[in-house]
Amino acid sequence: MSTDFYRDGEPVADAKAPAGPIAERWEKRRFSGRLVNPANRRKLRVIVVGTGLAGASAAATLGELGYRVANYCFQDSSRRAHSIAAQGGINAAKNYRNDGDSVHRLFYDTVKGGDFRSRESNVHRLAEVSTEIIDQCVAQGVPFAREYGGLLDNRSFGGAQVSRTFYARGQTGQQLLLGAYQALQRQVAAGTVDLHTRHEMLELVIVDGKARGIVVRDLVTGEISTELADAVVLATGGYGNVYFLSTNAMGCNVTAGWRAHRKGAYFANPCYTQIHPTCIPQSGEHQSKLTLMSESLRNDGRVWVPKKKGDDRHPADIPEDERDYYLERRYPAFGNLVPRDIASRAAKVVCDEGHGVGPGGLGVYLDFAAAIERLGRKAVEAKYGNLFDMYERITGENPYERPMRIYPAVHYTMGGLWVDYDLSSNIPGLFVTGEANFSDHGANRLGASALMQGLSDGYFVLPNTISDYLADGPFEAVPEDHEAVVAARRAVDDRIAFFLGNDGDRTVDSFHRELGKIMWEYCGMERTEEGLTKAIGLIRSLKDEFWRRVKVTGKNEQLNQELEKAGRVADFLELGELMCIDALHRSESCGGHFRAESQTEDGEAKRDDANFSYVAAWEYGEDAPVLHKEALEFEYVKPTQRSYK
Amino acid sequence: MKLSLRIWRQPDAQAEGKMVSYEIDEVSEDASFLEMLDVLNERLIGEGEDPVAFDHDCREGICGACSLVIDGQPHGPQAATTTCQLHMRKFKDGDKIDIEPWRAGAFPVIKDLVVDRSAFDRIIQAGGYISAPTGTAPDAHAVPIPKQDADAAFSAAACIGCGACVAACPNGSGMLFMGAKVAHLGLMPQGQPERHTRVLGMVAAHDDAGFGGCTNTGECAAACPKEIGLDVIGKLNRDFRKAAIRAA
Amino acid sequence: MAVSGVLLVLFLIVHMAGNLHVFEGREEMNAYAHGLRTFGEPLLPHESLLWVLRIGLIAAAAVHIWSAVVLTRRALAARPVRYASKKPAKGESRHAVATMRWGAAVVFLFIIWHLLDLTFRTVNPVKDVPDAYGAVVATFSPERWPVTVFYLLALFALYFHLRHGIWSAVQTISGPDTKWRKRTQAIGLAVALIVVLGFAIVPISVTFGLVS
Ligand SMILES: Cc1cc2nc3c(=O)[nH]c(=O)nc-3n(C[C@H](O)[C@H](O)[C@H](O)COP(=O)(O)OP(=O)(O)OC[C@H]3O[C@@H](n4cnc5c(N)ncnc54)[C@H](O)[C@@H]3O)c2cc1C
Ligand code: HEM
Ligand code: HEM
Ligand code: SF4
Ligand code: F3S
Ligand code: FES
16 A cells, blocks of 8 residues: 555565574573683674663673673763663562562563564563563662662563562663663773774665674764774664654754665664653753653542633642543543553643643643642652652643643654564664664553663673674675765764755754654644645655755864754654654554544544564655565464553 | 952962952842853953853763862862752842862863863773773673662762862862762672772872862761762771782 | 861861960960970970970961962963952852962961961070970060060961861861761861960960969
8 A cells, every 4th residue: 555655565574583482592592602711702893873771781791701892871870871871670570579470461561561563572571581581680789779678679660560660769761871881981992992982973875785894983083994804783773863852862862873774774763762751841942852740640649620611720720520530430340540642642631622721731630639639748848859859850830739731742753764583674784772773662652661671781682683694794894985985974074064054044943843842743643634634745845945044053073062962953854754754654543653543432543463463674766765564473472452440 | 139259269270360250140049050150251242251160061060070169168168069960049139259260280270260180080090990991881780789789889979070079178188079989889790800900000199189188077977969978988998908919 | 188287177176275274374374385395305305295285286377388389370270261250259168269279378377477476586585495484475475466466366367267177177087977077177267266265265365464
């Protein structure tokens, strides 16, 4: 069913996952993969782009194994990768609580949570490896929360029925990343890893069909250089910033992945975006990013809006019977604890109907009055004090006295570069880990599982699977003047020269903001055929305008933050279009992707397994992208419709 | 509101810098300090001028990238708050605000308000880790850790590596940053085997990088957005003394 | 720095206590001074204890000044470019930022004067070395009030130096936890006050004729 927007291509298959009982597949694959003998590892060079959980863990581990690693990040220190911001926790099937958890249950929950759009083999491996991650991190000195007996504490998270989430106050990502960062710095000192901070990858070098290097720009001097190697690993994080406003850090971008995509790597399920329900609403046009308030707040806070439209009374003056506790009303079984996608959409529905509160009517109340009455202010303060303080710093309102205002915001991107079971993209030698790849979370990610995936990929999976590829190396050295290298560098130079030379009159940010609005409006919480078609048109003309009118000041040979942004926004514009095409073609609702045309009578998401039980892997095409489908099979967890009524 | 800013402008590491004045209008009090600078930058670009460069990333107080000295105070006037979390409602209409980069020989200015903090990474490389190669770990419950120790270790580990301590210290010393890491790892049983080599290595790297010596003035802790306390410096001193005596 | 500082503090406490002999009168004070010199005689040579103390003191002072110079130079190098705008210090020892270094310089000048005055008697009207009492009374006599003022000023600087120095030395040597740090700060403050007041009382009493 090709449309004007894309063409159909051959199906793809993931040939690397072994057959047989699911619990034995990873063991089998590890055994069948070839090894590189320790003496040869020194001769093999691996580039790792990214120093987040996925990148730092991989670079450190590969360094420990004896490979020569070149590691890159655009921040001034590898410790500042965006993984640092994760708050809630990390899952692991340790069953330390004896509450019935197991590898199989974590596997089951994750496949179901992903709304049956992920691969069983991958998810099972993730669940298996999860326990080793906790051991590893504890050994590194990660200060996880503990109980009085001295053992690790767990909490239940994101509506899970078992307590399997390990956490370090509200800063789990930070502590896990510091563990990986320290392991990485140890390798830097040992000389196995060359770390390049403030460097941005701008192009992938492919020689004879294999990924052999990258072109980077030194963000301080502007120098463009090439790093050549035997394999390239992209661990470059998520692309939620295509929406301009998101909970991601300002620098998060898709450039590395998109450059690889343009060179042939498939981009899978780009439209799968997670929108988190509890974020602080936008306060004005100046706003640059949105701040997440931990999901745990929903354990004690009640969500409501005034029944009367446009009711602008002080919330305390609105009597009980004029309030609509809409989550409790619509989902009596789960109430305020429904999964993220459901809670987000419900908030959008009431705001669209005109019940929203705060600036622009884009907000709902998260009210702790009942909890304060029931538990006492002290107890609430002990549990959520620092979150309340953060809220007050940002909004200037005191949440002990006035309910918080929250609104959904873009948070995580399940889509990413397509990889097989070995985490290899369809370009030999190009591996992709962490949020940058598409694997493991299907159409919806459960809380506390991204950290798990990043570390699983970096510490345990990639170091094992990459050796199978590197066993054929070292590959013939690529000379600096090889035509592929020269062409990649020229492409980078040309783009920079264009930006600096363009006689434009609009700032990069103004384009980014406009793109974000289009994406949020039409490819956000609710998507329709009409809206997406319109969005594609709008993005195309915006892209056109961008290349005509963008204005970048300064020169290349200096720290030039506008130039950095220009390149990123150029890639976001292309990605945004692909996301809309992907969302348009998937006319079912699943996980984070809600198509208004595909809903049940009472307004819930309706999946279409007969037609859409596949991964959409997009190949770049000059005129139109080409769709390759990878069929999904479910042997162990039978697809069912999710219900939270 | 309307503000008069004086901002340190310096085109690159070699160039001379100076304070340059800017007037800015219609600043929303809901904007964060960095968003206020975004607005100024949009205007500067419109006027064809080079926008003000400053480091930032997460804008939620956790990555440690943002680093402005506002009216002489690293991260500005609000306690326990990073620059990115500082909001304009803390200022008044008509205020004059000075904005400067972190000042330290070990943190050379790269451009405008952006400095090079790689010296901190070098301190960590010199021992700020526990050697636990991937795959060698015993079960996470093999060694219980008293809750108080784990909590104290966490509080020290909360350091975001921003460098405000150095910027605030009259001696340009990195003791609070270093102490936070030494305290974090030294409070955990896993950290014991390397405790002595760690502190000796880190202190040597610290001094090599050109940070000043600590005279316990406590300005660092007052500026620290994560409220790391002076007791970590005490711990560092104690470990250093023991390690130095042992090594001698 | 810390170890030499502690030695200097100990010396000061002893010295301060010794000075209070002034209130017992000429005989006792001079006997005390004489006692210090003849300690252990005839087994030990004249002034041995005093010289042991002096050598210790000179060593401590030398180390102290040397480390002070090193630290100050490192601090200057560690902040080659100053801030354009200054804010009052906010830390736990905020007074130290403003007072430690110039205060030390004042104390240094004071000590030189003081040695010329009361040890070598170069600038003291009473040249008779055994008569410490006489020298003290003479130097602080009401007509020489500027001397008294200078002494008091130096003591004021010393107060700040000690108030910070004492807890700082403890922090450097033993690294107390938060509770003990607060206590050491209080102790430092108390010792500084006692020492400085203990010293100050002598010139004040002499100048106002309470001792003559
Ligand atoms: C506010 C927030 C809270 C979260 N909370 C949780 C949670 O509680 N639990 C959970 O499981 N997950 C959580 N997540 C999700 C999770 O944190 C991320 O998905 C995960 O950390 C991503 O890790 P990563 O290593 O893949 O990417 P990142 O950490 O984003 O790292 C990307 C790296 O790539 C580098 N890079 C990118 N592009 C380039 C380029 N072109 N050139 C050079 N370098 C480049 C960057 O410098 C960086 O080092 C949260 C996310 C957010 C935003
Ligand atoms: C010659 C005069 C002196 C000089 C030049 C001097 C200088 C200094 C300096 C520069 C410091 C470092 C503290 C800072 O800069 O904040 C210091 C600390 C200190 N000084 Fe002095 N000082 C002198 C006399 C004394 C005396 C007479 C005493 C005691 C009676 C003393 C006790 C201390 C102590 C205890 C410290 C703290 C040590 C530490 O921080 O580890 N000093 N001094
Ligand atoms: C204000 C009150 C003080 C009085 C009355 C006083 C008195 C004296 C006297 C009488 C002597 C000579 C002792 C002798 O030779 O027998 C002396 C020596 C000395 N005083 Fe003081 N003093 C005072 C304060 C101080 C202070 C504040 C310091 C240091 C900061 C100090 C440091 C010394 C030193 C270093 C010596 C030389 C010790 C020696 O000879 O070995 N004094 N003082
Ligand atoms: S100790 Fe505090 S001020 Fe210093 S780097 Fe860490 S967080 Fe920043
Ligand atoms: S401000 Fe500086 S002097 Fe020491 S106590 Fe802090 S490092
Ligand atoms: S921008 Fe990350 S801490 Fe301020």
